[in-house]
Amino acid sequence: MSDRIIFRNRVQINGIVQGVGFRPFIYRIAKQCNLAGFINNDSDGVLIEVQGSKESLNEFLTLIKTEAPPLSKITNIEKNEIATNSDKIFQIVETKNKVTATTLISPDVSVCEDCLNELTDPNDRRFKYPFINCTNCGPRYTIVKSIPYDRPFTSMAVFPMCPACEKEYRNPEDRRFHAQPNACPDCGPQLSLFDGNNQKITSNDPISETVQLLQKGKIVAIRGLGGFHLVVDAFNEKAVQELRIRKGRQGKPFALMAPSIASIKKYCLVSVDEEKFLNHHTRPIVLLKAKKSIDISDSIAPGNNYLGFMLPYTPLHFLLMEQFNALVMTSANFTDEPIAIKNDEAVERLTNIADYFLLHDRDILQRCDDSIIRVVDDKARLIRRSRGFVPEPVFIKNETQKNILAVGAELKNTFALSRKDSVFFSQHIGDLDNPSAYNFFEHSIDHLQNILQIKPQVIACDMHPEYLSTKWAKKQDLPILEIQHHHAHLASVMAENKISSPTIGLILDGTGFGTDGTIWGGEVLIGDFNGFERFAWLEPVAMPGGSMAIKQPWRMALSYLFKTFGEGFSKLELPFLKQIPDDQIILIEKMVNQNLNSPLTSSCGRLFDAISAMLGICSEVTFEAEAAIKMEMILDETVDDHYDFAVNDLGVLSVQSLIKQVVDDVHNKIPVSIISAKFHNSLAFFFAEVAENARQNFKINHVALSGGVFQNACFFNRLVKLLRQKKFEIITHSKVPTNDGGLALGQIAIANSMLKSL
Structure with a gap:
């Protein structure tokens, strides 16, 4: 027996440490450091006991902090010295359930390079197997029923492993050691193809059959990781238009999938940052500036200069994309419904949309739409935080x-x-x-409370x-x-x-219930977590018809014109007014005058809507923020001019001067691309000046930007540039x-x- 002094430590590690190869990592470094003991998953994360020399124990802890698996995220390490025992080896032991749970479930992860190499290797037993995965990739959150993250608590419980998979699963030296979704063609999930009449199509290769159907212009509902996608060939204009008609989605852009960055670069400009996020293991949809004169269907993103691309993130996607440069991959649902996840649900709900259904038998336990980001000001800005991020x-x-x-x-x-x-x-x-x-x-x-074991005490x-x-x-x-x-x-x-001190907030969005009972949305607040005061706000105007004014921006245009010019506004020589029946104009005028179903709003989103309608860009919307998006898309980025305006200290921010100048430009036949640019510039100058007034009044230098209006990259960039020139400390969103x-x-x-x- 060695004369060295032996110590034993109990180490509790919290964070994303289950389902990410953490136990085999610990096993390897424990052996490397000549330590005895064990590791097991528990509902708090992982519990480790290690025994050896002081030097070896210190080296072990250092390696945990510096060499942890890339998908793991350690939030806390707690170490206690305990009594030694007779352990001679290090081993991985089975999970022991505990009542309290603070473990973190990993988000779903895109397929890794090692698995892709096996997927495309004719000599590998998982060659072309569409459910290949390992501890470094594959489904996580979407297949979890409860914790701990072990196979019996996932939708893989119904797939007993074959001897070959079981051997991998039990071998700490193997990449698939305790990979809970581990499977192969002999024991794992399988694909099947059905037609629109729910009749199974006999085929030894459902993926090849699906490729042929897509090449013929068919719409196929494909069951994926977090739900179904509706898929068509992105170069088949007729198929894309038919998908729009069947899905009831008139103008909202469709997402696209391409096989590689090189393919995406044929159709879009891709920056270094955008490429990084396209390749990230979260695999979000990234909004990219489209190149001109490309052969992708015009119906994919009508009136939009951007295309939303993502790379394949499941083995099934990679196998499909071998034959295509781009496929439309849109959520499988009717407009505004949640994405379908179950086979019978998809066939029932989508039978009037899809011609065929590519199904599999691994249950999706949590539906999860694709996440969406846009890189603005060198940061990835999440528009939708979902698959790949949740529940981190x-x-x-x-x-x-x-x-x-x-x-x-x-x-x-x-x-x-x-x-x-x-x-x-x-x-x-x-x-x-x-x-x-x-x-x-x-x-x-209910599900999130269950898997996190969090019982809320207040709502x-x-x-x-x-x-x-x-x-x-x-x-x-x-x-x-x-x-x-x-x-x-x-x-x-x-x-x-992580800012808690009082901050100037430029909060610009479409709608929100104010403390005075009106609809807010163009707010300059001074506040912190304890409270706020309303320093300034856009002058309230009527929303004739309430929510109808959101769907029909021409109503907001009439309201702003009435506010600015009075009852004679209908005589203005504005082309969009000629498109509105006289009786409708008279009705709106009456509603505003008599306060009939015309709640007041200070919404910046409604101001964008009004200008968009006045310019003849968008008078009725088919999806949220369509009017503002179209106005952003047509603006001339070379224009630096802005309209004159005055900012006072009285709280109410009048835009009547701006409206008059917009109307003058329309009368003078100034191109709408220039008017749109001047409007964006003016609003940025406007709020930068108000922020300056707030700083002088409250001696606060932090300014925070939040609200849906800041998804408008042109407006965001112009405002941020002005605030930087004024030496503000600017805080913006990127994690949510x-x-x-x-x-x-x-x-x-x-x-x-x-x-x-x-």
Whole structure:
């Protein structure tokens, strides 16, 4: 026996350490350091006991911190010295369940290079097997039923491993050691192809059959990782148009998948940062500037200068894409419904859309749409945070006093759960006014609580009394904290950037219930997590018809013209006015005059809508923010001019001067591309000046940008440039969306502050 002094440490590691190759990594470095002991998964992460010399134990801990698997994320390491025992070897032991759970489930991960090499190797037993995976890649969150993350608690439980897979699974030296979805053609999930009448098509190669169908212009519903995609050949104009008609999606862009970066570069300009995020293991859809004169169908993104591309992220995708330069890959649903995940559900719901169905028998337990990012100002800005990111937490500076459930907003809903310094977002839920989305919302709350073992003690919700998320919160038997919408936006960007001191907030969006009962959305706030004051806001105007004014921007245009020019506005020589029947103009005038179903709004989003309609760009929308997006797309980026304006200290920010100058430019037949650019520039100058006034009044140099309007990259870039020139410290979103998809983070931060004061 050695004369060296032996010590034994118990090491508890929390974070994303299950399903990412962490145990075999620990096994290897323990052997490398000549240590005895064991490791096992538990519901807190992993528990390790190691025994050896002091030097070896120190080296072991250093290697954990410096050499951990790339997909792991360690949030905490706790080490305690304990009594030695007679262990002679290091081993991996079976999971022991515990009552308390703080482990983190890994998001789903795109297929790795090692698996791709095997997928394309004719001599490998998994050659062309569309469900190949290992500890470094594959499904995670979407197949998890409960924790710990072990095979019996996933949708792979129904697939007993064959001897060859079992051998890999049990071998700590193997890349598939304890890879829970491990499978092969002999024992794992299988593909099957069905026609639109739910009749199985006999085929030894369903993927090749599917490729041929797509080449013939057919629409195929394909079951993927987090749900079904509706897929067509991106170069077949007729097929793309037919998909639009059947799906009921008139103008909203479709997402695309390409086999490689080289393929994407044929159609889009791709920066270094954009290429990095396209290749990232999260595999989001990345919005890219389209090149001119490309042969991709014009119907994929009508009126839009950008295309949303992603790279393949499952083995099935790679096998499909071998024969195509680009495929349309859009969520398999009717407009506004959640993505389909079950085979029978897809066939039932999509039978009037899809011609064929490529199915598999590995259950998807959590639907998860593709995530979307846009690189703006050299940062990836999440537009939708879903597959590949969920349920990885966002960490905040101030630990929550209690477990909080924040239920988010009505549109672009996501909710979040907090535990100490971790905030766990749901995947993208969607618009809750759709019954299927509302059911998905309720189910997902239960599921996330279950797999995270977080029992909320309080619920934070929006103060809008008609939000379905708020109504749901009030039905629960828990204390409720109501949070003002735009305060939550401010708190969200502050919490993400770990700023807690008072901050100037430029909060610009489409709608949010204000403390005065009107609809806000063009707000300059001064606040922190404890509270806020409304320093300035766009002058309120009527929304004739309420929500109809969102769907028909011409109504907002009439409202702004009436506010600016009075009852004679209809005599203005504006081409768009000639498209509106006289009786409609008279009706809108009456509604605004008599305050009939015309709530007041200070919304910046509605101002964009109004200008878009005035310029004849978009008078009716088929999807959210369409009018503003089209106006951004047509602007002339070389134009630096802006309209004259005056900013006062009275709180109300009048844009009547701006409206008059826009009308003058239309009268003078100035191209709409120039007018749009001048409008964007003017609004940026306008809010930069207001921020300067706020700084002088409150001696605050932090300025935060949040709200859906900041998804407009041209406006964002112009405003940020001006604020930098003024030496502001600017905080913006990158970890959560600037739209309502990031709202729950702010709700949690404010609720936590409120709990401290109770």
